[in-house]
Amino acid sequence: MGVGRRMKKQAAPEPLSEAHYAKLKRKAGIPVEAIEEPQKKRKMGKASATTGNSTPVSKRRERKAALKNGNGVKGSDKAKGPKELPAHRQGKKAAAAKAPVLEGSDDEEMDDEFANSDLEAGDSDEAPNGALGDDFLGSDNDDDDSVFDSDEEGRARAIFSEDEDESDGEEKLTAANMAGLSAKLDRQMEEEAAADEAELKEAALQTNIAGDKPKVLEDDDDDDDLAAKTKAMLAPDLQLLRTRITENIRVLDDFANLHQEGRSRAEYTAQLLKDVCAYYGYSDYLAEKLYNLFTPREAFAFFEANESARPVVIRTNTLRTNRRELAQALINRGVTLEPVGKWSKVGLQVFETSVPLGATPEYLAGHYILQAASSFLPCMALDPQEHDRVLDMAAAPGGKTTYLAAMMKNTGFIMANDPNRARSKGLIGNVHRLGASNVIVSNYDAREFPKPMGGFDRVLLDAPCSGTGVIAKDPSVKTNKTQLDFMQLPHLQKQLLLAAIDSVSHNNKPGGGYIVYSTCSVTVEENEEVVQYALRKRPNVKLVDTTIPFGKEGFTSYRGKKFDASMNLTRRYYPHTYNVDGFFVAKFHKTGPTPAKAPAGSRGGKQDEDNVIIDKTPIAADEEEATQDDFGGWDEDEDEEIMEKGKRNAMRRRGIDPRSTSKKTKKAEK
Numbered sequence: 054m055g056v057g058r059r060m061k062k063q064a065a066p067e068p069l070s071e072a073h074y075a076k077l078k079r080k081a082g083i084p085v086e087a088i089e090e091p092q093k094k095r096k097m098g099k100a101s102a103t104t105g106n107s108t109p110v111s112k113r114r115e116r117k118a119a120l121k122n123g124n125g126v127k128g129s130d131k132a133k134g135p136k137e138l139p140a141h142r143q144g145k146k147a148a149a150a151k152a153p154v155l156e157g158s159d160d161e162e163m164d165d166e167f168a169n170s171d172l173e174a175g176d177s178d179e180a181p182n183g184a185l186g187d188d189f190l191g192s193d194n195d196d197d198d199s200v201f202d203s204d205e206e207g208r209a210r211a212i213f214s215e216d217e218d219e220s221d222g223e224e225k226l227t228a229a230n231m232a233g234l235s236a237k238l239d240r241q242m243e244e245e246a247a248a249d250e251a252e253l254k255e256a257a258l259q260t261n262i263a264g265d266k267p268k269v270l271e272d273d274d275d276d277d278d279l280a281a282k283t284k285a286m287l288a289p290d291l292q293l294l295r296t297r298i299t300e301n302i303r304v305l306d307d308f309a310n311l312h313q314e315g316r317s318r319a320e321y322t323a324q325l326l327k328d329v330c331a332y333y334g335y336s337d338y339l340a341e342k343l344y345n346l347f348t349p350r351e352a353f354a355f356f357e358a359n360e361s362a363r364p365v366v367i368r369t370n371t372l373r374t375n376r377r378e379l380a381q382a383l384i385n386r387g388v389t390l391e392p393v394g395k396w397s398k399v400g401l402q403v404f405e406t407s408v409p410l411g412a413t414p415e416y417l418a419g420h421y422i423l424q425a426a427s428s429f430l431p432c433m434a435l436d437p438q439e440h441d442r443v444l445d446m447a448a449a450p451g452g453k454t455t456y457l458a459a460m461m462k463n464t465g466f467i468m469a470n471d472p473n474r475a476r477s478k479g480l481i482g483n484v485h486r487l488g489a490s491n492v493i494v495s496n497y498d499a500r501e502f503p504k505p506m507g508g509f510d511r512v513l514l515d516a517p518c519s520g521t522g523v524i525a526k527d528p529s530v531k532t533n534k535t536q537l538d539f540m541q542l543p544h545l546q547k548q549l550l551l552a553a554i555d556s557v558s559h560n561n562k563p564g565g566g567y568i569v570y571s572t573c574s575v576t577v578e579e580n581e582e583v584v585q586y587a588l589r590k591r592p593n594v595k596l597v598d599t600t601i602p603f604g605k606e607g608f609t610s611y612r613g614k615k616f617d618a619s620m621n622l623t624r625r626y627y628p629h630t631y632n633v634d635g636f637f638v639a640k641f642h643k644t645g646p647t648p649a650k651a652p653a654g655s656r657g658g659k660q661d662e663d664n665v666i667i668d669k670t671p672i673a674a675d676e677e678e679a680t681q682d683d684f685g686g687w688d689e690d691e692d693e694e695i696m697e698k699g700k701r702n703a704m705r706r707r708g709i710d711p712r713s714t715s716k717k718t719k720k721a722e723k
């Protein structure tokens with residue numbers, strides 16, 4: 054990201070661009086005509102595409118150019134009160150034209166949730182659903198003069214109250230001028246969403262003359278443009294494809310009235326998935342897996358959200374400074390920011406900056422870390438207390454470790470573990486830069502725990518995962534995740550979670566004995582199924598409220614599988630709901646010692662008897678039962694066989710004969 058780029062307020066995602074499809078065409082060796090912008094309709098004084106909530110690419114480019122030429126809001130000249138205000142108010146589209154600079158050593162946290170999406174190196178609202186108002190992620194003041202002014206001394210002082218860490222400090226903060234900007238943007242985005250929805254309906258009406266049912270599925274004798282191109286294996290027109298997707302969703306929403314005679318729901322779904330793959334570039338396998346998590350309309354919103362970046366957020370390091378002072382310092386350097394929302398007292402969302410955020414004196418002095426908002430959540434759920442003994446099982450590069458250290462005010466200790474030594478360098482760097490002096494770094498495979506050390510008060514397992522929640526950061530996930538990944542990763546995650554549970558002491562001190570499990574993936578295999586497995590294997594733990602004030606409930610049933618009723622205490626986060634990375638958080642409380650005969654989480658590891666009081670509590674499920682169950686359990690041999698099969702298939706796809714390598718192996722063994 055370049056200097057001076059601007060981010061929009063956390064809200065509905067930006068649309069897919071024609072350029073994306075042109076890229077796909079180029080990849081396929083198909084000539085790309087000059088990219089034409091879709092027909093635009095003027096609505097409420099601004100441009101928007103006929104379908105979806107699109108801001109045409111060229112419009113955004115124009116705005117960007119205007120900003121570059123100094124006609125837009127930029128740096129410290131920007132926030133001079135009402136004059137500049139319109140640039141924010143002109144809505145998310147103008148605001149989206151720039152994104153903050155992330156140069157410097159540590160974009161790590163921004164990248165890391167997905168950087169870990171392999172096994173070895175590992176890893177990690179619609180408007181809020183009723184429960185929380187629209188201002189929830191922002192602030193609640195409508196004041197029109199609510200813009201930061203980096204030139205007006207003392208302004209930020211009024212915004213960030215002295216006693217910010219106290220609750221009335223937060224009151225002042227949110228009631229202050231800056232809040233108006235947030236509320237205004239929220240309202241505008243709502244209006245835009247409503248206008249877009251109306252436009253969609255209008256467009257649908259136009260294509261649905263005299264109540265005709267939308268023509269989504271092709272007949273054999275079809276000769277329209279899209280059908281012809283599809284038949285000829287040519288890339289269809291992006292706009293036509295998008296229209297067909299939205300039309301298809303409309304039919305699926307009201308199937309009884311809108312489907313074509315004689316065509317089944319399955320046919321519509323198959324067509325939709327095909328179009329989604331072509332439009333967004335997903336593998337068939339992943340598109341279907343993700344689609345199945347949602348209603349068709351919500352799936353569309355999810356796929357759309359994955360096409361735009363989440364807001365840039367920094368976390369104040371309260372070991373070194375407080376948010377008010379940090380904000381003031383950064384405002385003075387030309388950074389436009391505001392509190393990330395009422396739910397966090399340490400997060401600041403950066404809208405625009407004229408300095409590289411990874412190289413400011415404040416950054417180098419450890420006053421903040423670039424950290425995705427979703428990454429705060431597991432730490433908030435773990436809620437470590439002063440003088441606790443905490444294990445962070447998969448810690449690199451330390452975004453969460455250092456947050457935990459700050460929450461504990463550098464008391465007690467944190468064992469920050471990660472087996473990946475290269476990534477551990479980043480962890481050590483962050484621990485030093487942020488002044489987290491209660492941290493010990495270790496490099497175990499966390500399945501070894503509690504052998505190296507046990508008896509912790511709290512354990513965080515921010516598990517290595519497939520990264521399906523952070524596709525916007527790493528689009529390669531769209532095509533590089535296979536069935537094998539969704540078997541191997543959950544297998545590892547289950548082992549790690551049992552080890553996490555066994556490493557906690559239930560009776561060290563009152564208020565202890567908590568485990569938080571999190572991933573930056575949205576798949577059920579890596580989340581609810583892993584949690585369900587742990588509940589079954591460890592009857593001495595139960596799920597408890599995460600205490601995070603937002604998020605969707607975890608699934609208690611999914612595609613015929615039934616999970617424990619308490620699974621509704623887990624929380625899911627999606628990019629299209631709260632404009633944060635896709636994430637999952639579950640919090641367990643350990644109520645008793647792990648039974649002696651319980652299967653170990655570690656690779657053949659056994660309980661550290663010094664740390665565990667063995668009791669005779671009956672084990673709820675034994676291995677036999679696990680293999681009979683249709684989810685949650687694993688059978689080593691069966692898994693091995695399936696994984697081998699997967700590996701062979703993967704080799705065949707790469708054009709390698711698997712038999713050739715197995716022959717070689719056998720020879721070598723001889």
Ligand SMILES: C[S@@+](CC[C@H](N)C(=O)[O-])C[C@H]1O[C@@H](n2cnc3c(N)ncnc32)[C@H](O)[C@@H]1O
Nearest residue numbers: 174175176177447449450451452453473499515
């Ligand atoms: C999601 S990332 C952790 C991000 C980190 N918690 C943070 O906030 O900065 C997952 C981490 O799991 C680590 N990992 C992979 N396999 C592991 C294993 N068997 N035991 C412990 N950690 C593992 C990876 O090296 C990776 O750093």
